[in-house]
Amino acid sequence: MARAATTTDAFNAVAEPRRRQILDVLAAGERPVNDLVAQLGLAQPLVSKHLRVLRQVGLVEVREEGRQRLYRLNGHPLKPIHDWVKNYERSWSQRFDRLDAVLAELKEKEQADESRNE
Amino acid sequence: MARAATTTDAFNAVAEPRRRQILDVLAAGERPVNDLVAQLGLAQPLVSKHLRVLRQVGLVEVREEGRQRLYRLNGHPLKPIHDWVKNYERSWSQRFDRLDAVLAELKEKEQADESRNE
DNA sequence: TTGACATATGTCTATATGAGTATACGATTC
DNA sequence: GAATCGTATACTCATATAGACATATGTCAA
Structure with a gap:
């Protein structure tokens, strides 16, 4: 094709x-x-x-x-492009740095909880 | 080509x-x-x-x-796409409706001023 | 109606594609 | 080292492209 x-x-x-x-x-x-x-x-x-x-x-x-x-x-037909690409914005934008830090923290805590239950 | x-x-x-x-x-x-x-x-x-x-x-x-x-x-290489496409967001997003209204108002006022000066 | 203008379409060429199939290659396991 | 696994590459095909150029189509003006 x-x-x-x-x-x-x-x-x-x-x-x-x-x-x-x-x-x-x-x-x-x-x-x-x-x-x-x-x-x-x-x-x-x-x-x-x-x-x-x-x-x-x-x-x-x-x-x-x-x-x-x-x-x-x-x-209008550009909307799908915008919708798709905006999900990747965190890859370059510093705006997401704080959010990423929070998520990392949560994940760490979660893993700590898991190992406590073993 | x-x-x-x-x-x-x-x-x-x-x-x-x-x-x-x-x-x-x-x-x-x-x-x-x-x-x-x-x-x-x-x-x-x-x-x-x-x-x-x-x-x-x-x-x-x-x-x-x-x-x-x-x-x-x-x-990272997606940033140019995002940068380009986001300028067209007003074409479909309602978020810009208010802004558009304000701009239209300004334009109208401007034209009124102009005709007063003729 | 003849001609100028604004735009669209057709033809040609060089080029690159996505997918299928077969195979090559390095790393691992036996 | 032979077999196997994970992945990449080579080859083939049908197809569509962007651009250059020539020309068709439709509209207006003289």
Whole structure:
């Protein structure tokens, strides 16, 4: 089997840095394709293709206005990523240091109790 | 150009659901490969290959003990993902509703002031 | 209606993938 | 040292990609 399609889910869609850039620009508000082309310095067909992927996973929505297509962000599909990754925050954040210390203490105490019962 | 290698960064490495599963198991503590094979129900060579990718982006580390290799989690490389995605949290979280309301109010007031100066 | 503009799609190429299967390799045990 | 265990690697396959380029489609203006 090959790698999962980029359109499988937000995880795959967002693995491509250019697509993250597009979302970052759209976070400031609705934009026509050519604005994105200009801001990102990418070829227009490439931007259109990235937008297609983002559309397919629901990360952007389009609105037609004259000959322009206005794209806007929809962050909802990013929630699963956030939900998953936030469980690992303790790996780097000092915010959890105190909690970790408490847990270690509890564990130690528990083991002491166990050995008392042997 | 082809899609960026899975070993390019955590974004790409973690786009594969099996690799996320592996990390989820390792979050509970150090594990030998065969434990992962059993818990995930995957073929052993497949697990080894996924572990290799995770190693290359620094998400896991290995320790040899006899004929076993004990893998453990290192969440640090996930921080960029968390940092990026958390900026989009307002897209789905109600926690930001109040803030958004305040911002909208400010904006309205600002526009009122502007029109007074015309 | 002709042309310019905004965007999407098709084709091509190089490349890498996940999974399956077989096998290699080092450590241990007999 | 032979057999076994735990793990990694090699090879194969089908498939999808990002990007470059050319072109199609639709909309507006002169």
